[in-house]
Amino acid sequence: MDHSGISPPDKDGIITGLALAPQFLGDVQANLATLSSFCERADAAGVDILVFPEMHLTGYPTRKEDLERSVLGLEEAISMMAPLASRWNLVLVAGFAEKSENRFFVTQLALGPDGILAIYRKIHLGPPERSLYTAGDQTASFRFMGMHFAIALCYDAHFPELFSHLASQGADVFLIPHASPRGTPQDKKSSWLRHLPARAFDTGSYVLVVNPLGSDGAGKSFPGLALGLGPDGRIFGELGTENPDLLVLNLHAERVKALRSHPMTAFHRARRPELYGKWMQV
Numbered sequence: 253m254d255h256s257g258i259s260p261p262d263k264d265g266i267i268t269g270l271a272l273a274p275q276f277l278g279d280v281q282a283n284l285a286t287l288s289s290f291c292e293r294a295d296a297a298g299v300d301i302l303v304f305p306e307m308h309l310t311g312y313p314t315r316k317e318d319l320e321r322s323v324l325g326l327e328e329a330i331s332m333m334a335p336l337a338s339r340w341n342l343v344l345v346a347g348f349a350e351k352s353e354n355r356f357f358v359t360q361l362a363l364g365p366d367g368i369l370a371i372y373r374k375i376h377l378g379p380p381e382r383s384l385y386t387a388g389d390q391t392a393s394f395r396f397m398g399m400h401f402a403i404a405l406c407y408d409a410h411f412p413e414l415f416s417h418l419a420s421q422g423a424d425v426f427l428i429p430h431a432s433p434r435g436t437p438q439d440k441k442s443s444w445l446r447h448l449p450a451r452a453f454d455t456g457s458y459v460l461v462v463n464p465l466g467s468d469g470a471g472k473s474f475p476g477l478a479l480g481l482g483p484d485g486r487i488f489g490e491l492g493t494e495n496p497d498l499l500v501l502n503l504h505a506e507r508v509k510a511l512r513s514h515p516m517t518a519f520h521r522a523r524r525p526e527l528y529g530k531w532m533q534v
Contacts, residue, residue, distance in 0.1 A: 265502040266397050268425075269299035270462040270478040272497045275431075277311030277470040278322045284309065284332055290498065291340040297500045300397065301343040305464040305474075306405050306431035307358065309348035314380040318470065323351040329361060330368065338365045343396060345403065345427055355386040360403050360429060362394050369394035370403060375414065378407035391418060399424045399505050406430040409461075410447060412454070413532075419455035419520050424508045426451060430463045437477040437492030444479060453485030455520050456511040458503055465496060483511040 271290045276282050287304060294302045306312065309329060313319040324332075329348050337344045343364040350359035350373070358374035358381060373388025374381075391414070393402040402423035408414055409428050418426065428448075432440060440463060452459040458481065465476030478499040480489035484507075491499040511517045 265504040266301065266399055267297070267299045268301045268303065268460060268501050268503055269294045269297060270460060270480070270491070270499040270501070271302060271304045271308075272462060272465050272476045272478050272491055272493055272499065273304060273308065274465045274496060275305060275308045275311050275468060277313060277318055277468045277472070279311065279469065280309055280322075280324065280332075283311065286496070287333070287344070287346060288336055290496075291336050291342060291344070293498050294342060295340045297498060299342065299498075299500060301345065301401070303427050303429060303460065303462055304344075304346040305462050306360065306429040307347045307349055308429075308464070309346055311349075311468050311470070312431040312433075312464070312472065313349055314384065316384060319349060319356060319384055323349045323356060326350055326352065326359070326361075326371070329359075330363065333361065333363050334367075337363050341365050343369065345429070347405070347429060349385075356384055357388060358385055358405060360392075360405055362392070362401070362403060364396075369396070372403040372405070374405045374408065376408045376411050381407075391421070393418065393421065393423055399503065399508075401425045401427055404428045406432060409451060412451065415451045415455055415457075416520070416523070419457055420525075423455075423457060424505060425458040425460065425503060428459060428461045430461060431474065432463055433472045433474050435475050437475045440475045440477045441479070441490075441492065444477075448479070448481055449485035452481040452483055453517075453519075456483045456508055456517060458483055458508070460501065462499070465493070483508050484517070
């Protein structure tokens, strides 16, 4: 059974928390305080992996003047997150606007009590991001408690080739933090349900998605919504709210194995990659 709030589900899988959290543009200390408070909440819920929306630590800058006052270096972000991962014995998945030399990236970091698990720089930049950020060119994933987690971000979710590749590399769970403004939680849910069930069902993988909550203090407002889609493409956990909250989901490797081994749903095993490469050369 899946729960929201802080009541822990039975400990028979990987307990993953999606932090429906506010984030403020350029206010790293406030965002870090929110991250810390959610770690405490996640600990009470028995959470193993805690996932925050895209660019949680810095907010989501889409103008040059906002970006210049919001960025973090990778080492700086690690130094903020590492003590919390260690203290609460959590895997934290949180993002920020990263400055590396003279380039900027939309970056998501997965970090556990023993150090870095994955660093992902967004591969597919959305239209508001392309004039400011450099696109990444490497996927990122990590293994934890017998399952394989892959990270993607927001606009990435519209590119099935990425998810097919990640599934081919063994991914069981797609973590897809968003920073998607405008509309209501219901509007956002309707938009997500156009494409996210296909990312789950076609690959037999879990898809976990979370958006920020409320105003960022600089003109953007985000409809707070978190969804968990099972490897069958169906919603198995949902939380839309006006107040900070935590969606707690229990993930089971057996569900992934069952869908991927059934003759009617083992789509990924029936692929013809020897043909697709030729088709893509256009």
